[in-house]
Amino acid sequence: MSSQTNHEIQQATQSVASAAADAQKAAETAKEVAKEAAHVTKETLEQGTNGVLDFLGVPIDIATLTQMGIDFGGRIALALLIFFVGQWIGKRLVNVAKLMMARSRLDNTAANFLGNLLYGVMLVAVILASLNKLGVNTNSFVAILGAAGVAIGVSLKDQLSNLAAGVLIVIFRPFGRGDVVEIGGQTGTVLDITLVNTRIRSAHNHEIIIPNGDIMTRSSTNFSSLPTRRVDIEVGIGYDADIRTARAVMLNLAKQHQLILSEPEPTVVVMALADSSVNLSMRVWTQNEHWLTVQSDLLEQIKYAFDDEGINIPFPNRTVQIEGLDKLSKLLEK
Numbered sequence: 001m002s003s004q005t006n007h008e009i010q011q012a013t014q015s016v017a018s019a020a021a022d023a024q025k026a027a028e029t030a031k032e033v034a035k036e037a038a039h040v041t042k043e044t045l046e047q048g049t050n051g052v053l054d055f056l057g058v059p060i061d062i063a064t065l066t067q068m069g070i071d072f073g074g075r076i077a078l079a080l081l082i083f084f085v086g087q088w089i090g091k092r093l094v095n096v097a098k099l100m101m102a103r104s105r106l107d108n109t110a111a112n113f114l115g116n117l118l119y120g121v122m123l124v125a126v127i128l129a130s131l132n133k134l135g136v137n138t139n140s141f142v143a144i145l146g147a148a149g150v151a152i153g154v155s156l157k158d159q160l161s162n163l164a165a166g167v168l169i170v171i172f173r174p175f176g177r178g179d180v181v182e183i184g185g186q187t188g189t190v191l192d193i194t195l196v197n198t199r200i201r202s203a204h205n206h207e208i209i210i211p212n213g214d215i216m217t218r219s220s221t222n223f224s225s226l227p228t229r230r231v232d233i234e235v236g237i238g239y240d241a242d243i244r245t246a247r248a249v250m251l252n253l254a255k256q257h258q259l260i261l262s263e264p265e266p267t268v269v270v271m272a273l274a275d276s277s278v279n280l281s282m283r284v285w286t287q288n289e290h291w292l293t294v295q296s297d298l299l300e301q302i303k304y305a306f307d308d309e310g311i312n313i314p315f316p317n318r319t320v321q322i323e324g325l326d327k328l329s330k331l332l333e334k
Contacts, residue, residue, distance in 0.1 A: 086126030165212035236277030
């Protein structure tokens with residue numbers, strides 16, 4: 001290869017190297033220009049945004065908005081956490097409360113009602129706590145709830161009274177299903193106790209519905225609350241009968257009856273010296289469920305026993321005087 005050719009190759013190589021160096025410098029320059037353009041663009045956007053917000057009367061910048069967004073997002077997350085955790089805890093507490101009420105032999109209807117009421121109160125408290133964490137003023141909500149409660153209480157005064165009385169009945173249990181009670185002059189067997197009224201069945205198989213509010217304001221008698229009950233049998237004997245003999249006959253019947261308890265001991269006492277009889281009262285004790293049977297048996301057996309002993313049971317005697325019979329007799333004779 002000639003020297004001239006070598007020289008041309010050397011020049012071309014130098015030209016390529018020089019072009020590569022120039023290209024590298026150009027790339028570095030372009031990179032610096034891009035960085036500067038990005039910085040200028042960012043400043044321009046921030047200044048433009050701040051200008052718009054200042055024009056709208058909002059004296060804040062992008063950094064403040066970003067921090068506010070982060071803070072608000074954190075409050076939302078914390079409020080949701082309070083709500084869901086509070087709801088979960090409320091359900092668990094209500095289940096525990098229902099279990100305790102079931103163990104205390106509280107009526108299922110009352111247990112469910114009180115459990116739901118407790119859960120509702122706890123849910124309202126959790127919601128208010130969540131709203132308060134978001135920065136919402138909950139005083140207005142509390143005032144609205146209070147006003148609504150007063151309005152509902154005034155409009156449903158009688159129903160709420162019956163409801164409150166029903167809760168007290170199932171809590172304190174003055175009587176239960178199957179008990180024989182007397183309420184407001186109505187006597188019967190308790191069929192069902194609801195949160196509003198109580199249903200009893202009379203001896204004639206009539207269903208009587210009594211509002212719970214009336215039950216709490218009236219006196220009631222529970223004939224089934226105690227295991228034993230006294231049976232009183234009142235009998236009148238004639239003045240010519242011997243009281244000691246009549247007492248011995250009655251006590252003998254009480255001792256022979258299998259359903260009559262020996263303790264307390266049966267007794268027969270004189271109650272009154274009436275117009276036409278000496279009134280005796282026989283008092284014996286029996287199990288509650290045998291009360292009617294013992295009363296019926298004794299009344300029948302005393303009648304037969306007195307007949308056998310010649311002890312009469314007098315009935316009222318009345319003398320009727322009719323004036324003018326002599327004149328009527330004379331007229332009939334004529």
